[in-house]
Amino acid sequence: xxxxxxxxxxxxxxPRALTASVACLVLAFAAMVITLGSGDYRIPPGEVLRTLAxxxxxxxxxxxxxxxxxxxxxxxxxxxxxxxxGAAFQSLxxxxxxxxxxxxxxxGAATGALVVVVAGGSSLALAGGAMIGGVATGVGxxxxxxxxxxxxxxxxxxGIGVSAILSGVNGYLMTKAQLMDAARAMLWLTGSLxxxxxxxxxxxxxxxxxxxxxVVAGCGRALHIIEMGDDVARALxxxxxxxxxxxxxxxxxxTSFAAAAAGxxxxxxxxxxxxxxxxxxxxxxxxxxxxxxxxxLLTCADLVAQHAVPGRQLPVGVVTGVLGGGYLIWLLAAGRxxxxx
Numbered sequence: 001x002x003x004x005x006x007x008x009x010x011x012x013x014x015p016r017a018l019t020a021s022v023a024c025l026v027l028a029f030a031a032m033v034i035t036l037g038s039g040d041y042r043i044p045p046g047e048v049l050r051t052l053a054x055x056x057x058x059x060x061x062x063x064x065x066x067x068x069x070x071x072x073x074x075x076x077x078x079x080x081x082x083x084x085x086g087a088a089f090q091s092l093x094x095x096x097x098x099x100x101x102x103x104x105x106x107x108g109a110a111t112g113a114l115v116v117v118v119a120g121g122s123s124l125a126l127a128g129g130a131m132i133g134g135v136a137t138g139v140g141x142x143x144x145x146x147x148x149x150x151x152x153x154x155x156x157x158x159g160i161g162v163s164a165i166l167s168g169v170n171g172y173l174m175t176k177a178q179l180m181d182a183a184r185a186m187l188w189l190t191g192s193l194x195x196x197x198x199x200x201x202x203x204x205x206x207x208x209x210x211x212x213x214x215v216v217a218g219c220g221r222a223l224h225i226i227e228m229g230d231d232v233a234r235a236l237x238x239x240x241x242x243x244x245x246x247x248x249x250x251x252x253x254x255t256s257f258a259a260a261a262a263g264x265x266x267x268x269x270x271x272x273x274x275x276x277x278x279x280x281x282x283x284x285x286x287x288x289x290x291x292x293x294x295x296x297l298l299t300c301a302d303l304v305a306q307h308a309v310p311g312r313q314l315p316v317g318v319v320t321g322v323l324g325g326g327y328l329i330w331l332l333a334a335g336r337x338x339x340x341x
Contacts, residue, residue, distance in 0.1 A: 017280040017289055024292035028076060031299040035075075036068050038307065074196040074261055075302045075316070076295040077204045079268055081258040083294020084287060085251040086269030087276070088215055091223040091285035092247050093155055096331075099270040100255040103159030106266070107166035108137025109259035110189055114173040117185040126188065127200070127260035134256030137162065142248060191265035191317020193302050200261045207257040211250045216287050219247045224284040265317050267324020268294050274331065 036052075037043040041063055043051070050056050051064045082100065089098040100106050112133020116126045145158040170189075174182055187194075222243040226233045230240050255269070272294035276286045279293070298316065301323065305314040 079294040079298025082269040083272035084291040087273035087290035104163030106264035109134035138252030190315040191263040192315040
């Protein structure tokens with residue numbers, strides 16, 4: 001831990017965590033430039049940078065700024081939102097399985113979206129339904145898990161149970177949808193960035209401008225202390241339940257807005273915080289490194305999804321599911337070899 005002092009403020013930082021965060025920023029920018037230049041109409045990286053700076057031809061500007069940039073920005077924001085929510089959940093419940101995927105919030109978002117699909121709603125209504133479903137599930141899980149406070153394991157078990165129930169509900173709703181609507185819903189449920197425009201970017205960007213400071217600045221230090229135990233946190237003057245409620249609300253909103261923009265993309269929220277912890281080797285929630293790494297993971301996964309199968313684009317959720325599932329299996333195997341499980 002090092003301290004940077006000026007006449008106005010004093011900032012503590014860890015050199016390795018700072019280096020990892022800067023590296024993630026560079027990788028995210030590089031992945032963005034490569035993605036913007038790839039496709040049927042290829043554009044060299046230099047031309048992409050020139051176009052982003054306001055130059056380039058009219059055709060390059062249309063393809064880069066109007067067609068491809070919204071998709072890439074959506075990937076960056078969704079990855080960052082999911083990873084930040086996952087890091088907050090894992091710190092909140094002190095368990096590496098504490099993520100929106102496991103606690104039922106993505107299933108809740110899917111339920112809200114499927115209700116709109118069955119009712120014949122538009123794509124905009126589908127996004128709104130996903131957000132409402134995620135928030136309602138978060139309120140329900142918190143209420144069911146409450147018993148003189150919310151214990152981490154109780155929250156996880158409640159979330160797993162609610163997720164199982166909603167999975168059955170989602171299966172039933174799929175059988176009630178029209179064939180074309182069911183196909184559209186299935187693509188959304190897999191997690192897709194195809195056809196994303198600036199209308200998908202703006203709500204998520206506004207949500208992150210509001211919610212990221214709440215999680216990082218408002219709850220970050222308190223979460224670091226809560227990881228040492230509730231009694232220690234209370235002895236140091238932390239209002240544990242208030243911090244938990246604030247963190248849970250912000251993380252649920254981040255997950256819901258991300259699901260509304262790209263569908264329930266799996267494993268980013270679970271994997272990114274664990275990878276960030278291994279990169280930084282720092283205790284605590286590692287909120288900012290996790291958020292930046294989540295942006296890198298989803299942007300790279302989208303690049304792979306676009307080019308893994310010649311002549312056909314895969315939903316990005318397929319790539320994150322394969323990579324995230326493989327990482328989880330490796331994590332379990334490593335824990336077993338080390339005698340931890």
